[in-house]
Structure formats: structure tokens, C-alpha cells
Amino acid sequence: YRLKIARQAGADFAIYAKEDVPDYLRKNNNGRLADIVIVCTGATPAVQQAFNTVDRGGTILFFAPTEPNVATPMNLWDLWRNCNSVIMSYAGPPDDTARSIELIRAGRVKVKELITHRLSLAETALGFKLVAEAKESIKVIIEPNK
Missing domain, CATH: 3.40.50.720 (NAD(P)-binding Rossmann-like Domain)
Structure with missing residues (x-):
């Protein structure tokens, strides 16, 4: 990937x-x-x-x-x-x-192509999991107001 x-x-x-x-x-x-x-x-x-x-x-x-x-x-x-x-x-x-x-x-x-996930603040734990696994993610963005 x-x-x-x-x-x-x-x-x-x-x-x-x-x-x-x-x-x-x-x-x-x-x-x-x-x-x-x-x-x-x-x-x-x-x-x-x-x-x-x-x-x-x-x-x-x-x-x-x-x-x-x-x-x-x-x-x-x-x-x-x-x-x-x-x-x-x-x-x-x-x-x-x-x-x-x-x-x-x-x-x-x-750079836009490198952002694979945009998550809400409530999904921060998922964001850390995606980054740690490094399988289907490149850059994970946390959007506090999402």
C-alpha cells in the first residue's frame, strides 16, 4: 500500500x-x-x-x-x-x-494524496491505531471541529 x-x-x-x-x-x-x-x-x-x-x-x-x-x-x-x-x-x-x-x-x-484519513477528535484513538499499524495509512489528520 x-x-x-x-x-x-x-x-x-x-x-x-x-x-x-x-x-x-x-x-x-x-x-x-x-x-x-x-x-x-x-x-x-x-x-x-x-x-x-x-x-x-x-x-x-x-x-x-x-x-x-x-x-x-x-x-x-x-x-x-x-x-x-x-x-x-x-x-x-x-x-x-x-x-x-x-x-x-x-x-x-x-501532499494531499498523502493524507489517507481525516478523523474527528473523538476518533483520535483510531488515528493512533492506524498510524501504529502503518498498513493502510500514510498521514492521519485529526480535525477537532469535525
Whole structure:
């Protein structure tokens, strides 16, 4: 479901994370890995996959952390040798927010298609359930006045 929505929203590639992502990228990206890898989950396998998927000179952006006491392996030699950058983000800085708004206004980023559910305040528990299950939802909006 989520891969289908990603394609509809304009993703160049929609890859099932449990597949061999580096192999898929090499086959479909002229032998190259990803220039930018954005990790939006704190799941340890996603962290490891990010390091295996980024190309030389590429950047990994961690938008979500692991749990506080979870240790994740990071090979500093590989980062150094490949000149990779690792950056963290909690939220977008003002310049990124302004650029995002420009892209949305220009129609280059489709956001309406990502809203799969609009629920009333009384349905908030259902909203959390939908997000936690992550099966048939992308973005769940709670509308207090609905």
C-alpha cells in the first residue's frame, strides 16, 4: 500500500525495505547507490540499511532516533573512506520549511494524496491505531471541529 502511494506521489523508486535495497539501487540507478538516504524510523535494521545504501560522498539524514539505550554499529572507517556525511534533524529549519512550501505551492510535491484519513477528535484513538499499524495509512489528520 505504502509503495503504491509513494509511486503515485512521484517517487522515482519505491522499494520494499526488506529486499536487497543496495542491489536494487545498483540495478536501477546506473550502478550507483543513493546520494541521500533519509531514515524516518528508529528501527535498528533501517539504520544499518542506511549505511549499506549510501553511495560514496553521500549523506545519511536521521530524522528519527533509536530508543535511548539502543547501540547501533557504525563503521567509522567506511564513513571516512567513502567521505559520507551523517546528519541529524529534529525538525526543519526555517529555510527548509520555506523551500518546502514553495515546492508544495508549485505542485512539485503532492501532499494531499498523502493524507489517507481525516478523523474527528473523538476518533483520535483510531488515528493512533492506524498510524501504529502503518498498513493502510500514510498521514492521519485529526480535525477537532469535525
